[in-house]
Amino acid sequence: VNDLLVKIRNGSFRAIARAITQIENSDDAAMAIVSKLYKDGGHAHIIGITGPPGAGKSTLVNELAQLFAANGEMVAIVAVDPSSPFSGGALLGDRVRMLDLSNHPRVFIRSMASRGNLGGLASATAAVVHVFDAAHFDSILVETVGAGQAEVDIANNAHSTLVIEAPGMGDDVQSIKAGILEIADILVVNKADRRGAMRTAKSLEMMVDMGQAIGFGHHMPLALRKEMGETLASQTWRTPVLQTVANKGEGIKELYDVIGSHRRYLESSGEWRAREENRSRREMERLLQERFFASFQDVVPEAVRTDLVKAVVRRELDPYGAVNHLFERYKR
């Protein structure tokens, strides 16, 4: 392991790939690797990219990564697929973009799929981000097909969150999800050469204005910021709406510049540190939950758990009563 850690710190792609495979296969390996490497990290800009299927996220991430690399940065792409928690989500296989970037010396690409539960995927993704951070990558692009919880996990793990839409996908208020306003630092209308792009961009601008009026100016809503005991920074960030045509490379340079501006905003406003705290807190909650379940499974035999499930199905016991029983048994 120590040899592997030295190689990761030196940025060996092969060592990083081995570490990621170990993290995916075992929580113990994740703990062994991260607990040793964690102190080497803390420098990378973690950028979350999410949006509905078909918005062209992969192509956009591809183009962005090439631009980062062309500017001399080390960049990692982690493509997370939470859509198929049962089968492992491998139906689509690896991505077309691999062809462009697979041999680039400053770009590392990895896709990760859920292996049974979303919580486990989130923890594994966080561990992989720590590895890239310790290996001195400058930017880590975490892409997910998303809606609902997956999007929120991305936002909680990232310094900057990009939400990608396409024309016609979200023109009426009903189909633009309210939640994206709360997680997006930068909104992108990709495929902007298609009909309706301007209308989609205008709808999004309107929603940003509405959102600011009701207090979303910052990434985190007021309630959460208060919970964290923070005062509002004097600087604010108005979520910009950009247009891109990723498959022709249009608008990518502008997006790249805005991402840089957002990083500078985070650092100068104190928001970077607030997000680091939020990220660490969420990661610890997830790990604590996993720790409890592992401990619970050690203490309470599978047969006891299964018998209680069957009693609940037969309506001899209600779910709350059954859980009281299980928890008492765990604690004694």
Next chain:
Amino acid sequence: VNDLLVKIRNGSFRAIARAITQIENSDDAAMAIVSKLYKDGGHAHIIGITGPPGAGKSTLVNELAQLFAANGEMVAIVAVDPSSPFSGGALLGDRVRMLDLSNHPRVFIRSMASRGNLGGLASATAAVVHVFDAAHFDSILVETVGAGQAEVDIANNAHSTLVIEAPGMGDDVQSIKAGILEIADILVVNKADRRGAMRTAKSLEMMVDMGQAIGFGHHMPLALRKEMGETLASQTWRTPVLQTVANKGEGIKELYDVIGSHRRYLESSGEWRAREENRSRREMERLLQERFFASFQDVVPEAVRTDLVKAVVRRELDPYGAVNHLFERYKR
């Protein structure tokens, strides 16, 4: 409370509404109510409805509920909005369909939004379903805007899961999420009077065929069924693809009939019971997790947790080490 329970068993809408409000506001109330009412349930057909924003789910659920009611059934609609875990997701407010059904004596409508975490929402939704079940509702339609974990939660809570798409939303393989194959019992292309409906339906049919070839014939994948110690039922269910135009009432009768067929299939194949087991198991896991966190917060002071988060942010400690420390402190 006892008075309330009697009234719920007698199907009083006002009592049900009060119980739901109490469940939303407090986990203790949820426990008090469900532990008393749970034994009265077990008869309702729980139908999950999910799909992307803009597919017309609300209109479809509306039409379905009217048909159930016209056939003499008591029907409940629970519209779950997990999209906005920060603000409570009230941006869109209550739904247009309320106007049609709000005074119908056999239809009860309730929308629920996330109050901070998806797990809490799932537990509250399950508790509300138990209330409707105990109040002798025949069908409970649980609708969610979904993708990812929200969809899976729906599938794990329902006997029958409908996935609603619209033309052009999922024509290329990349944009149809692999996960829907694994949760859909019935696929619906709504807005089927729009251009491209046939193509979308054909794409979905092809995916169902592919899915069957790789072993998805049943709702639950083989691995999960094996885990539950089940042999495959001799009967199988091939996920049908239906077309509807909900806002004109077209195709609703056919969908209603297919939902009935699916219920009969579940009962005759033994799958009904398997799903009840799965549902109870998931509900108990969620409640156990909530029980642990409540207990943890009692035992480990907030100040200790916050100090550790700050130490992790300063990289004096790694997240795994911090969690070990917290868990040891909890256990001692």
